[in-house]
Amino acid sequence: MQVGFDCEEAVWLRSALLEIAATLYSDRRPVMVRQWIDPVRLHDPEPVGHRFLFLVAVGGDDRPASPDIDDVVDAFRAAGWEAHEPRYGREPGTGWAEARREDFKTSIDAGAGPGVLTFTGWTPVVFTTGRQLRQPQHTLSTVYGVLCRECHGWGACLDCDGTGRGTEPGSYGRCWCHGGQGGPGACIECGLSGQITESSPWHLLKSYGFADADAPDADADGPDAFRMPPIEKAHGSNIDALTDVAHRTCACGEFRSRWSNQLREADDHLVSLFTGRCRGCAKQRAYAFMLPHRKLPPPPPPPSPPPCPRCAQVPVPLVRGLHFPGSATMRALELGLVEASDRGCEVRPDDPNWRCPACGHAWQDADERRRARILRSILADLPAS
Numbered sequence: 066m067q068v069g070f071d072c073e074e075a076v077w078l079r080s081a082l083l084e085i086a087a088t089l090y091s092d093r094r095p096v097m098v099r100q101w102i103d104p105v106r107l108h109d110p111e112p113v114g115h116r117f118l119f120l121v122a123v124g125g126d127d128r129p130a131s132p133d134i135d136d137v138v139d140a141f142r143a144a145g146w147e148a149h150e151p152r153y154g155r156e157p158g159t160g161w162a163e164a165r166r167e168d169f170k171t172s173i174d175a176g177a178g179p180g181v182l183t184f185t186g187w188t189p190v191v192f193t194t195g196r197q198l199r200q201p202q203h204t205l206s207t208v209y210g211v212l213c214r215e216c217h218g219w220g221a222c223l224d225c226d227g228t229g230r231g232t233e234p235g236s237y238g239r240c241w242c243h244g245g246q247g248g249p250g251a252c253i254e255c256g257l258s259g260q261i262t263e264s265s266p267w268h269l270l271k272s273y274g275f276a277d278a279d280a281p282d283a284d285a286d287g288p289d290a291f292r293m294p295p296i297e298k299a300h301g302s303n304i305d306a307l308t309d310v311a312h313r314t315c316a317c318g319e320f321r322s323r324w325s326n327q328l329r330e331a332d333d334h335l336v337s338l339f340t341g342r343c344r345g346c347a348k349q350r351a352y353a354f355m356l357p358h359r360k361l362p363p364p365p366p367p368p369s370p371p372p373c374p375r376c377a378q379v380p381v382p383l384v385r386g387l388h389f390p391g392s393a394t395m396r397a398l399e400l401g402l403v404e405a406s407d408r409g410c411e412v413r414p415d416d417p418n419w420r421c422p423a424c425g426h427a428w429q430d431a432d433e434r435r436r437a438r439i440l441r442s443i444l445a446d447l448p449a450s
């Protein structure tokens with residue numbers, strides 16, 4: 066059986082993504098940047114099924130004025146998808162969320178500055194062999210790092226189909242995968258996850274080619290020591306630049322990557338930087354483009370904090386999870402613009418999220434998005450030290 070982009074799942078997802086994207090801008094059409102297929106295999110190289118993927122870009126050069134990643138999450142919910150609240154990145158403007166509807170999923174990515182806002186949507190795996198298989202944990206384009214080479218993303222032991230049962234003489238009815246950390250039936254290399262990510266054990270990172278793993282102790286080569294790629298002059302808009310990048314291949318031959326975008330103002334032009342990890346060889350890829358100068362929109366003004374319910378003074382947001390605070394958070398703490406939550410990393414549903422410096426009262430305000438927006442604007446706008 067042949068499957069193509071005219072199959073029911075692909076047609077539905079493609080139009081669902083374009084419709085949601087169209088609700089975000091009234092004056093501009095969303096752009097289908099690329100559509101592609103992830104083949105899915107078991108032991109044999111011959112695929113047993115496929116997944117269809119679509120990369121849609123919205124807006125491009127005028128975020129974060131509108132729409133914000135929060136608006137995108139709301140648009141997916143309004144269209145009947147389940148979506149968790151966005152997570153915000155360290156760079157102002159960056160964020161990520163995932164929406165799901167049955168076995169369809171979409172990753173929503175917002176770039177830094179007014180960088181591009183993209184949706185990458187994927188269908189469930191459509192099987193072509195007639196054999197009914199469950200859905201794999203991951204395929205090539207859905208991983209956060211690279212696909213596990215042993216199980217090709219299934220997360221299960223392919224020798225026993227995840228049952229843990231062995232049929233070889235002398236196996237006593239147990240597959241060899243019983244000895245693995247993930248338990249019987251689980252892939253020994255990746256546990257159950259189907260992927261190798263930056264948080265996988267060091268020996269795996271090294272053998273999969275994660276370059277950062279070569280020098281785990283070399284401070285000089287930390288994430289800040291990023292080398293800017295040569296700036297190319299080729300594009301009229303950031304979406305054109307993204308379309309170009311999405312069609313380039315890594316030296317290893319793979320094109321799949323999860324791209325982050327940063328758009329910055331330089332002297333008389335804009336610089337758009339794309340970075341991503343190759344899903345084939347795990348190497349970092351980066352491209353930079355000079356775009357025609359436009360005045361970037363200022364970020365929208367943050368909302369006002371909720372007044373203290375006891376004394377009506379202006380409170381400060383509480384921040385949690387401070388095992389590894391970023392440098393901006395550290396500075397905001399020093400300046401008293403934010404305070405550390407007493408609970409540290411432990412998160413409970415009724416945790417206070419604001420504290421009043423005037424009277425000391427701490428309380429929980431239900432509007433978590435307002436707090437997140439205010440916090441982001443504090444961190445983005447710190448006075449120079």
Ligand SMILES: [Zn+2]
Binds near residue numbers: 223227241243249
């Ligand atoms: Zn097994």
Ligand SMILES: [Zn+2]
Binds near residue numbers: 217220221252253260
């Ligand atoms: Zn595996």
Ligand SMILES: [Zn+2]
Binds near residue numbers: 316317319345348
């Ligand atoms: Zn590569």
Ligand SMILES: [Zn+2]
Binds near residue numbers: 374422425
């Ligand atoms: Zn107060």
